[in-house]
Amino acid sequence: MLMHQKIIRQSLLVLYLLISYDGVQGKTMLSKLEDLELEEQLKLLNKPSIKTIKSKYGDIYNCVDFYKQPTFDHPLLKNHNFHPQMKPTLARPKQNSSTSETSWSSRIWSKDGDCPFGTVPIKIITKEDLVRQRNMPPPEDVIIDTELTNTINNTSDSKGRYISSQAYKVDPTLYRDSKTRLFIHFQAGNKHCFNVLCPGFVLVNNEIPIDMAFDKISRRGERRTWEFRMFIDRDLVNGNWWPLLAKTYVKIGFWPQKIFTSLASFANNIEWGGVAYSPPGVPKPPMGSSFFPIAQSNYDAYCRGLSVLNDKGATIDVDETTIYVDDPKLYQVLDYPHAAPGKFQHWVFYGGPGESHQL
Numbered sequence: 001m002l003m004h005q006k007i008i009r010q011s012l013l014v015l016y017l018l019i020s021y022d023g024v025q026g027k028t029m030l031s032k033l034e035d036l037e038l039e040e041q042l043k044l045l046n047k048p049s050i051k052t053i054k055s056k057y058g059d060i061y062n063c064v065d066f067y068k069q070p071t072f073d074h075p076l077l078k079n080h081n082f083h084p085q086m087k088p089t090l091a092r093p094k095q096n097s098s099t100s101e102t103s104w105s106s107r108i109w110s111k112d113g114d115c116p117f118g119t120v121p122i123k124i125i126t127k128e129d130l131v132r133q134r135n136m137p138p139p140e141d142v143i144i145d146t147e148l149t150n151t152i153n154n155t156s157d158s159k160g161r162y163i164s165s166q167a168y169k170v171d172p173t174l175y176r177d178s179k180t181r182l183f184i185h186f187q188a189g190n191k192h193c194f195n196v197l198c199p200g201f202v203l204v205n206n207e208i209p210i211d212m213a214f215d216k217i218s219r220r221g222e223r224r225t226w227e228f229r230m231f232i233d234r235d236l237v238n239g240n241w242w243p244l245l246a247k248t249y250v251k252i253g254f255w256p257q258k259i260f261t262s263l264a265s266f267a268n269n270i271e272w273g274g275v276a277y278s279p280p281g282v283p284k285p286p287m288g289s290s291f292f293p294i295a296q297s298n299y300d301a302y303c304r305g306l307s308v309l310n311d312k313g314a315t316i317d318v319d320e321t322t323i324y325v326d327d328p329k330l331y332q333v334l335d336y337p338h339a340a341p342g343k344f345q346h347w348v349f350y351g352g353p354g355e356s357h358q359l
Helices: 032-045 101-108 127-135
Strands: 012-021 051-054 060-065 119-123 162-169 185-188 191-194 228-234 241-245 269-277 301-304 307-310 315-317 332-336 347-351
Touching (some): 162 301
Parallel strands (some): 012 269
Antiparallel strands (some): 060 119, 162 307, 185 191, 228 241, 301 347, 307 315, 332 347
16 A cells, blocks of 8 residues: 555546545635635636526526636637537447436426526536635545556556546545535646636536536445446547546536647546545545445445556456555555456445544
8 A cells, every 4th residue: 555645747547436525624714815816716607697597406507608618718728619519439339228318307407407408507606615625635646656557557458548447436526515426626736626616627518517416325234336337538539538427428528638738648547446635624534435445335435347448449457456545544445356257347445434433
């Protein structure tokens, strides 16, 4: 296990399946200048709305014209040619599934319905959201270095050039509240942000918001567990990076190739696992089920079916990985590359009590 912080200088494709954030924190005092900066940022983020809708969990969203979404304030995206009907060209074959975007809509929205075509749902952002964002430390501050990634890279026959990763998702993000939510996180150097709080991610789906609350979660010890399939794929034609959901590869949006440097081509390293973090001075929160893993899927948070696509479009069964934990007294990882016979049987169990929960 990695006991101390490592820094990596290679490009990364990261699929973290759980982030716990302890929202208990002291009141933040803002200067007049900081307050004015936040007001200006709010004006940029909260674009004019064609329609306002409410989710079944009480979240309020603006239906913003696709071409007026905040991400197009990014200086590299000013003269884009993107449109609402964009979809990725993928290397992986389509799979049959009963899941449809229509069923997603009925599970997410209240009587207001979803957003009209040509618009995208963006949650109304408050000043408190921006203050909370400023106080969040980067969750990926412990990363494996080049020496430790050799094992991962050697699983591929293409010198570690990856265009996709895949895993399942169980008991994922506690984002701002106790609801289990979808989220995206972007980090460049010391700057990072979630969802639409910084420009760069282009929304295309008018039915599914990027921070939606899931209507099903797993509970420790239950016989049936709920899991969710996620992918991050690189478009074969233009190099855009798409997070995709479920077996039908439901598209939410994409990171344009032009905003990247190293990831403009391929990812050199891929990570799976969980992250727990809290503001300075606040006890580190629990992760997963809040217990150390015991390698049982109905008791632990886990990733399974680990696989990647190489630059030739071939699916690679992830055989060997390197485990790292920044504080094994608080969190642990159990790695089983061959949990069962056959391909794609790599399981990773993770979790722990943190500092704010006593066993």
